[in-house]
Amino acid sequence: MERSELVDLLSPDGLRLLDSLPPWDNASDVVRLVSDLRKAGHPQGLVTAVLGQSRLRAKAVAKFSDFAGRMLFTEAGLEQATRLNVAALHAGRFAAAGLNRVADLGSGIGSDSMALAALDIRVTAVDTDEVTAAVASYNLAPFDNASVVHGDAETFDLTGFDAAWLDPARRTAGHSNTSRLTRPEDYSPNLDFVFGLSERMPIGVKLGPGHDRDAIPAAAEAQWVSVDGKLVEMGLWFGALARDGIRRSALLLGRAGSHELTAAADSVDVDSVAGAAGVPGSYLYEPDGAVIRARLIGDLARSMDALMLGEGIAYLSSESLHETPFATAFRVLESLPVDEKKLRLALKERRIGTLEIKKRGVDVDPAVLRTRLKLHGPESATLVLTRAGGRRLALLVERVQPPR
Secondary structure, eight states: OOOOHHHHHHHHHHHHHHHHHHOOTTTSSSHHHHHHHHHOOOOOOHHHHHHEEEEEHHHHHHHHGGGGGGGOOHHHHHHHHHOOHHHHHHHHHHTTTOOOEEEEEEESSOOOOOHHHTTTOOOEESSSEEEEEEEHHHTEEEETEEHHHHHHTTTOOOOTOEEEEEEBOOOOOSSSSOOOOGGGGBBBBHHHHHHHHHTOOEEEEOOTTTOOOOGGTOOOEEEEEEEETEEEEEEEOOOGGTTTTOSSSEEEEEETEEEEEESSSOOOOBBTTTTTGOOOOOEEEEEOOHHTTTOOHHHHHHTOOEEEEEEEEEEEEEEEEOOEEEEEEEEEEEOOSSHHOOOOHHHHTTEEEEEEEEESSSSHHHHHHHTTTTTOEEEEEEEEEEEETTTTEEEEEEEEEOOO
């Protein structure tokens, strides 16, 4: 969204028109809707702006639920915005630590600032992009304890602030068609500034879940967050925002509530199954991505009396079924041939036409392999391709459904 589109959108006519539109439907006739709006006398620029917002609001429901219908977005801002339930947990840290005035440096469209303000914390959102700052101002308008500054996060005066929240931009500048930045030194604000600030005041930092673990400061509590099985972020917490004795955390959020695994450091791995023979047990467990990234697989394995399937392989194996929110359980049905031709024949004999392929520790493209297997039949199955004890394995498994 460009500045001119935002000006059109923020006019009384623009906001009224946006709120009058029917719910966005990707299957609807957009061309006809544009034509109808133009025939009603609305200028082309305004029509483009309101339809773009209507589409983004529909897309934003996954992150913001019903609140999405009362917010404004940019394409890039929505992509980088914190989910509302995760932002609420961020804000809870500041509230629990008694930090009452917070600077949100690099605020984007203001999702974390909204959560902070909702907990009666005075928050100032700072963003270097004029359009993004204006969108944040709209989203934060309902809160009289929130303000927005169009300015540079690294030069913003922090006098009088108790703490700061930082979500460094990890995409190129712009409001749409941005690309991911691969070098941390290109983030905005710069990570040298961010980690330097941690020595002056309590701060929280949101980074990508795949961020280099070797670059995590020793003083930080690192928490990987998974939402409905999808790994969404790594949060770093410093000073009063970091919990005593915790430096690694895997937090899982989902319909069944929240579950957390914590430790003072990376956990030590457990032994792998059956030595060189690599014979898997009756059950295979795939740890959640947050557990894997936090390197807490060893602690999870010990809690279930399970073993690693293979050295460096993020699968666990056990003869017993254990209920855990931190891993998906599979019942091992049988071991199939690893050779592709024999595997194709085995799947054909079992009349498997729909196949989910999971893999770890093997160089296989599941989509390409699925095509080469020439699947046909009414049955569906899950195939795990991995290695253990120095050899490759092809395991036919079935998911164990968690209890209701």
